[in-house]
Amino acid sequence: NAGVTQTPKFQVLKTGQSMTLQCAQDMNHNSMYWYRQDPGMGLRLIYYSASEGTTDKGEVPNGYNVSRLNKREFSLRLESAAPSQTSVYFCASASLGNTGELFFGEGSRLTVL
Amino acid sequence: AQSVTQLDSQVPVFEEAPVELRCNYSSSVSVYLFWYVQYPNQGLQLLLKYLSGSTLVESINGFEAEFNKSQTSFHLRKPSVHISDTAEYFCAVSVGNDYKLSFGAGTTVTVRA
Numbered sequence: 001n002a003g004v005t006q007t008p009k010f011q012v013l014k015t016g017q018s019m020t021l022q023c024a025q026d027m028n029h030n031s032m033y034w035y036r037q038d039p040g041m042g043l044r045l046i047y048y049s050a051s052e053g054t055t056d057k058g059e060v061p062n063g064y065n066v067s068r069l070n071k072r073e074f075s076l077r078l079e080s081a082a083p084s085q086t087s088v089y090f091c092a093s094a095s096l097g098n099t100g101e102l103f104f105g106e107g108s109r110l111t112v113l
Numbered sequence: 114a115q116s117v118t119q120l121d122s123q124v125p126v127f128e129e130a131p132v133e134l135r136c137n138y139s140s141s142v143s144v145y146l147f148w149y150v151q152y153p154n155q156g157l158q159l160l161l162k163y164l165s166g167s168t169l170v171e172s173i174n175g176f177e178a179e180f181n182k183s184q185t186s187f188h189l190r191k192p193s194v195h196i197s198d199t200a201e202y203f204c205a206v207s208v209g210n211d212y213k214l215s216f217g218a219g220t221t222v223t224v225r226a
Contacts, residue, residue: 033213040122042216043216090157101162104158
């Protein structure tokens with residue numbers, strides 16, 4: 001019972017480097033989300049995908065791109081990493097019939113030097 | 114747009130004592146309300162939710178929250194805490210059924226023996 005799986009769990013980048021965070025869910029959920037968590041700020045929505053083939057910006061999309069590869073997978077890409085993107089990133093998924101319960105992965109801790 | 118304010122960033126409490134975590138939200142329309150819990154080095158898990166009906170909702174591990182529409186609040190309470198309740202707690206709100214949750218900044222509960 002994997003649920004939501006994120007890779008990698010830890011990553012250190014230099015300013016300007018690019019990387020992709022991978023997320024996969026095995027619960028047949030329609031919706032998937034990327035959040036970032038910063039101390040004292042809670043979780044902020046970066047991008048979400050209400051269903052396969054659609055993506056929309058959240059609260060803090062600048063500097064990120066996403067791809068909903070198929071129903072299971074939703075990746076987050078940093079094209080040119082900046083120190084302000086140092087954070088813990090969480091992927092989540094939800095079923096439209098399950099009225100609001102998000103299932104979260106364990107997080108990916110990213111440090112940009 | 115809605116916003117969520119958690120009034121306490123840190124709540125230290127002794128084992129078997131009661132605890133209350135305060136949450137206020139602002140929204141001009143009807144909302145769904147949630148409390149999530151994050152244990153150290155883990156993702157978030159749903160603790161309880163209010164969608165409609167009874168304003169008092171309970172979790173399986175003894176927490177309860179009451180929706181107060183006039184005060185736009187959704188405070189979380191537990192009459193007697195355990196060491197295992199040490200975690201960070203997030204209040205969240207959504208409008209409609211796209212599950213774009215807005216999270217509060219979080220309240221860290223530390224239970225001491």
